[in-house]
Amino acid sequence: MKHCRLIFLIGFVLLMFSFSVSTSGAQDIISSDDYVGYHEDDQDFDIEETPDINDPYESYNRVIFKFNNTVYHYILNPVSQGYDFLLPKKVQSSIDKLFSNAKMPIRFFNNLFQGKFETASTEMGRFLINSTIGLGGLFDPARSVFNLEIHTEDFGQTLGYHGMGSGNYIVWPILGPSNGRDSIGFIVDIAFDPLTWLSILPVEPDEVFSGINGVRYVNGYSYNVRDNYEDIIKLAIDPYISMRHAYTWSRRKKVEE
């Protein structure tokens, strides 16, 4: 627990540092993804306005990216493959739903913060249905029976919704790709995460919290991340750039929604 706090503290300091630097001298280090259209009608129709991605720490980020790769390759992937062997994807899907249900407050509050009252109440409704007849969230009858779709929102999206730019691209050790805005979002969302509340309760021993967190991490990685991540590493010509582009654009889409 002490280590956790220390890591967050260090992360936060680095983050502040990244912002102070980014405002001063980032302009000259911009990756040029610009594209010159050749058909006149291109510009109106395609989403070709590839925005510049600020990546002034590219050389540091690449080192961390490589480090993460090594950790994933030698530690996390073997663990995750063992996990796959133990639990079929169907069970992983249920566990994923369970944790997703528990994280409802993050979605609920961030929907509220963006003035999306209807989807916030949908989230509340989904939580009530799935926590009861969905057996605590193992199943998703809210979607399959009541047609209530999930509305994922996090604090990074909330900041983006209110006009904050994404800031500099950052690759965090272990946690992976992020940017200035989403890193703040990540830290703020910890406050809305019921697992954090659980860890603060004096009755629960720390081991329980770490255990649950460990399962959440490994399950999330095995079920949602590993295959996509491996694809980029295996298939891209420059995996670092491919990942940076994919992260930036998928986050952009989520903020726009």
Add this chain to the structure above:
Amino acid sequence: MRLKNQVLISLLTILFVFTFSSLLWAESPGEVIVETVNKGLEILRDPSLQDVGKISERRQKMWDILIPVFNFEEISRRALGQHWKNRTAKERKEFILIFTNNLKNTYLYKTDSYANEKIIYLQENRQGNRSKVQTNFVTTEGKKIAVDYSMHRIDNTWKVYDITIEGVSMVSNYRSQFNSILHKSSFEELIQKLKEKEKELDEI
């Protein structure tokens, strides 16, 4: 004279019937996508092609379905972006060839694990000779992935020139990689890198 006229009229009729029927038969962009994806999934489900030894045969069948629907020249041109115009005809040809091969190996490898997936057509947004077809790709576990196909019309057939998965455009993802590589090194080195990648892809 009469004979000439008859020949002319019948020729015109044939021409008319052909053009008209081709107009009638021309599929909408959405139909092209749904049909192609379903044909592809059929091949992946085909019990006679499930054997491990049949993988290369299966991939070839998939590829035969995809070739007429994709415009690889346009994909290559867009992926190279601003760097396209400074390339000679020969360099462009080489690039198209090697990049197409790269895409072939990449995406056929990805389809190996598909079988029980589904495509849901959502809507299409057409403007003249361009269209964006929005679909959801539903995985075996029921996860919905937003997949958009950017298409344009050439000779009355609709062809794909980009695929956007959850907001990430395949072409612009490659473009950002090529830009970064060409920023630091030459076109020849890019071709070299693509060739190396191809070798790697052959092995997986």
